[in-house]
Amino acid sequence: MMEPTTIIKKPMITEKATFASSEFNRYAFHVERRATKPQIKRAIEQLYGVRVTSVATQKRPGKLRRYRYGHVLTPATKRAIVKIHPEDRIELF
Secondary structure (H helix, E strand, O other): OOOHHHHEEEEOOOHHHHHHHHHHOEEEEEEOOOOOHHHHHHHHHHHHOOOEEEEEEEEEOOOEEEEOOEEEEOOOEEEEEEEEOOOOOOOOO
């Protein structure tokens, strides 16, 4: 079993994610690719002390990038959009 700190890599601080957190109480995180929705839910509840209502995930495939020395495949990533109970808040900054 993975630790909560290895499942949740970092929160996403983008304009769209910040708007969703203030309006809809949804927060976006970069997560471990092998993590499942129940594991992500438990990790958020343990790390931030909030009640998670739902979790939506997105798998992002790696892209082929051209550099001076050839082509490189960037690593694939996974995002989690977490909906929090209306009474709870997460202070990211």
